[in-house]
Amino acid sequence: MKSPGFADVSIVSCGTLSMELNHLRAEGFLDTEHLFFTTPGLHENIHELERQLLDRIATARQHTDRVIVVYGGKFCYVNADEPTRTMQQLIAEQGSGVARIEATHCMDMIASEAERQRIADDVAGGEKVWWMTPGWIKFRHKVFKGWDRGLANENFPRHSGGAVVLDGVGYLDAYMAEHPEDFLDYSDWMGIPIIPYPVTLDRFKTLLAEQAEKLRT
Structure with missing residues (x-):
């Protein structure tokens, strides 16, 4: 498909998908200079996940006003201490200019x-x-x-x-x-x-x- 252009967008992603995102940048679909990754596998440590994710979003916003978060909505962030706190809520708290990819987990992003x-x-x-x-x-x-x-x-x-x-x-x-x-x-x-x-x-x-x-x- 034709790229809509991402020059004015930063991408913040779980590092597990770094190969796919770097591949899309290498082939020219992602024409952004701003890719930021959290450590792979942080679904096992959601407090560190939240810390790194908010840190990467803050860094991304220093470069662009628009940020796409590449994290699943259902399985990547399960907060046992606050069961009602979801990834969607976490992203909503970041205000306008930050949107999350619509998928449940990284496999769902691919198929x-x-x-x-x-x-x-x-x-x-x-x-x-x-x-x-x-x-x-x-x-x-x-x-x-x-x-x-x-x-x-x-x-x-x-x-x-x-x-x-x-x-x-x-x-x-x-x-x-x-x-x-x-x-x-x-x-x-x-x-x-x-x-x-x-x-x-x-x-x-x-x-x-x-x-x-x-x-x-």
């Missing part, structure tokens, strides 16, 4: 729920799938910080369809070729096969473009 169901039917026969993006591979030790094999065994094996990586940047092919032992170790730790699935970044582009237009109206 919609309906698209993920079609993929699951294709590669896993409709079995339950653990979804990931390439950042969950590259930043494994941050995304799963504090997870031991016991916790892994409690969570992953129930996903009998395996772990499907929605790869829109071609990361997995290079990773498997250059680090085959690490790839096999990761799969062994999860207790399920890791399945690369090439996708486009068209949905991600659309979601970013929607918020850029929203900020201008």
Whole structure:
């Protein structure tokens, strides 16, 4: 799709999606000079997530009046201390000029729920799938910080369809070729096969473009 232009927009994102956003900037779709990232995997530490997110937004506002936040709305920020405090509320508190991408989590930014169901039917026969993006591979030790094999065994094996990586940047092919032992170790730790699935970044582009237009109206 044609870029609506992002020169007057800053992007603040979870670092898990840094590869996708840098890819879009390299290909010219994101023509902004202002990309800011929080540490990958902060959904495990929401107080640090909130601190870093507000810090990055403040920094972004020093460069542009418009800021797009690339964080999911449902699963990325679950505040056990204040259950009614949501990511949407957090963004609303930042006032005008700050908008969040409309998606539940990073996988939903790359493929919609309906698209993920079609993929699951294709590669896993409709079995339950653990979804990931390439950042969950590259930043494994941050995304799963504090997870031991016991916790892994409690969570992953129930996903009998395996772990499907929605790869829109071609990361997995290079990773498997250059680090085959690490790839096999990761799969062994999860207790399920890791399945690369090439996708486009068209949905991600659309979601970013929607918020850029929203900020201008």
